[in-house]
Amino acid sequence: MTYRQAKWGEPIIFELSKESKQSFIIDDMFKEYANEALSKIPEDLRRKSALKIPNLSEVEVVRHFTRLTQMAYGVDVGPVPLGSCTMKYNPKVSEELANDQRVTELHPYQDEETAQGILEIMYLMQRWLAEITGTDECSLQPPAGASGEFTGALIIKKYHIDHGMHYKNEMIVPDAAHGSNPASSAMAGFKVVKIPTDSDGETDINALKAALSERTAGLMLTNPNTLGIFESKILDIADAIHERKAFLYYDGANLNGIIGVVRPGDMGFDIIHLNLHKTFAAPHGGGGPGAGVVCVKKELKEYLPTPIVDYDGRKYFFRYDLSKTIGRVSWFYGNITPIVKSFVYLASLGPAIREVAEISVLNTNYLLKKLANLKGISLIYGEGRWRKHEFVVSFDKLRKETGVNAEDVAKSLLDRGIHAPTIYFPLIVPEAHMIEVTETETLENLDLIADAYKEIVEKAYVNPEELKKAPKNTSVGRLDAIVANHPNTLAPTYKHVLARK
Numbered sequence: 001m002t003y004r005q006a007k008w009g010e011p012i013i014f015e016l017s018k019e020s021k022q023s024f025i026i027d028d029m030f031k032e033y034a035n036e037a038l039s040k041i042p043e044d045l046r047r048k049s050a051l052k053i054p055n056l057s058e059v060e061v062v063r064h065f066t067r068l069t070q071m072a073y074g075v076d077v078g079p080v081p082l083g084s085c086t087m088k089y090n091p092k093v094s095e096e097l098a099n100d101q102r103v104t105e106l107h108p109y110q111d112e113e114t115a116q117g118i119l120e121i122m123y124l125m126q127r128w129l130a131e132i133t134g135t136d137e138c139s140l141q142p143p144a145g146a147s148g149e150f151t152g153a154l155i156i157k158k159y160h161i162d163h164g165m166h167y168k169n170e171m172i173v174p175d176a177a178h179g180s181n182p183a184s185s186a187m188a189g190f191k192v193v194k195i196p197t198d199s200d201g202e203t204d205i206n207a208l209k210a211a212l213s214e215r216t217a218g219l220m221l222t223n224p225n226t227l228g229i230f231e232s233k234i235l236d237i238a239d240a241i242h243e244r245k246a247f248l249y250y251d252g253a254n255l256n257g258i259i260g261v262v263r264p265g266d267m268g269f270d271i272i273h274l275n276l277h278k279t280f281a282a283p284h285g286g287g288g289p290g291a292g293v294v295c296v297k298k299e300l301k302e303y304l305p306t307p308i309v310d311y312d313g314r315k316y317f318f319r320y321d322l323s324k325t326i327g328r329v330s331w332f333y334g335n336i337t338p339i340v341k342s343f344v345y346l347a348s349l350g351p352a353i354r355e356v357a358e359i360s361v362l363n364t365n366y367l368l369k370k371l372a373n374l375k376g377i378s379l380i381y382g383e384g385r386w387r388k389h390e391f392v393v394s395f396d397k398l399r400k401e402t403g404v405n406a407e408d409v410a411k412s413l414l415d416r417g418i419h420a421p422t423i424y425f426p427l428i429v430p431e432a433h434m435i436e437v438t439e440t441e442t443l444e445n446l447d448l449i450a451d452a453y454k455e456i457v458e459k460a461y462v463n464p465e466e467l468k469k470a471p472k473n474t475s476v477g478r479l480d481a482i483v484a485n486h487p488n489t490l491a492p493t494y495k496h497v498l499a500r501k
């Protein structure tokens with residue numbers, strides 16, 4: 001067999017198996033040890049038939065799995081400039097410590113006295129995240145950003161009901177918002193009121209004021225917003241919301257652009273969720289799980305999901321006695337590994353966390369400057385304004401002039417070894433590419449991305465057909481986007497595997 005690059009349709013490991021092969025020869029000493037261990041397992045709990053595992057030599061096993069890893073692209077391979085996702089490099093020291101036995105062998109039912117180390121980490125995370133966000137208390141329970149939003153919406157709802165304001169049943173959400181904002185508001189029972197973005201790329205404050213009424217329960221906002229633009233009228237927005245006895249909710253998915261520089265709490269936000277799996281360097285997108293920590297101002301502390309961790313000066317302990325708690329939003333204490341990874345990240349950066357924001361903003365604007373003048377690219381919103389953590393460009397002009405659309409450009413980036421950015425979001429920008437390079441990409445990588453875009457748009461004007469066929473250098477070619485989004489998406493994959501049995 002000659003060496004080949006991994007392609008879709010690789011044989012599964014059982015198909016490579018042959019009776020005559022094996023990886024290890026089990027010597028007599030091991031057998032003796034294994035038999036002794038076996039004798040301690042009650043007869044009725046022992047396996048009745050031989051374990052069905054494939055027979056291969058060790059080198060075949062290693063090559064098989066190494067080939068499979070080559071089919072995947074991740075941030076350890078190259079840049080992943082997915083806007084709104086903050087796919088930064090995840091330091092290996094965090095992985096190392098989160099995989100320490102003292103973390104992995106903890107059990108959620110373990111006595112608190114024997115888990116003081118992890119409780120201290122959780123307590124410190126609550127304190128540090130409250131400090132970073134300008135709030136008073138945090139719950140580490142929600143397992144994702146969207147779950148944090150849902151938690152926040154439930155807190156808003158319960159607060160209003162407790163204060164006799166049952167009629168507050170509307171959540172205002174800008175049209176540039178991530179889809180999870182209206183979805184989580186609706187799940188919590190709110191009617192979603194959509195407001196537009198102005199030509200500067202900010203929330204239209206006049207439309208916001210017109211939408212406010214006694215029914216307004218809150219406004220969900222991310223700042224910087226999904227266009228990467230800082231909402232400069234945020235203090236006026238906060239005043240307008242608070243005058244209506246409503247709450248300002250901060251979708252913290254975009255905190256990377258301002259962390260350590262300004263605090264959402266100081267801008268007037270009352271409830272905040274943070275995506276530890278974005279801003280705080282815990283892996284996501286296949287590397288999860290996530291953590292959507294929720295932090296609140298004093299007034300809302302008693303509403304947080306329980307348990308939270310407290311400290312009495314001698315020991316750390318779980319508190320379940322918050323008087324108005326909305327209850328649990330996930331099992332046990334939340335996803336612990338992203339919390340440990342983010343703890344290591346924060347502990348290693350300390351006050352230098354501010355540089356995360358500074359460099360991510362510098363990288364964003366450097367790349368934006370290089371792309372903004374390319375033929376076929378336009379900005380639609382916020383012409384001439386600085387961006388924070390990300391920017392959005394439109395290929396609408398390119399599509400009209402050459403037939404090459406945002407998807408074709410994205411697929412052509414894959415052929416040049418660069419992961420595509422987020423495309424067709426936010427919905428208010430036609431043929432959108434939402435690009436976020438984070439602080440962890442080097443100047444050389446930013447230039448590589450810019451050069452790839454330049455080459456692609458130039459090619460669009462001379463050979464658009466070639467770009468329509470991209471990608472051709474990846475382990476799978478262009479997928480049918482309609483089929484890929486159909487509820488039966490997985491059927492062909494499973495059929496393919498099942499057909500082999």
Ligand SMILES: Cc1ncc(COP(=O)(O)O)c(C=O)c1O
Pocket residue numbers: 083084085144145146147178180181222226251253254275290292
């Ligand atoms: C702006 C914004 N808000 C909320 C979310 C939801 O976060 P999660 O994917 O952790 O549920 C995302 C996710 O990409 C996002 O970009």
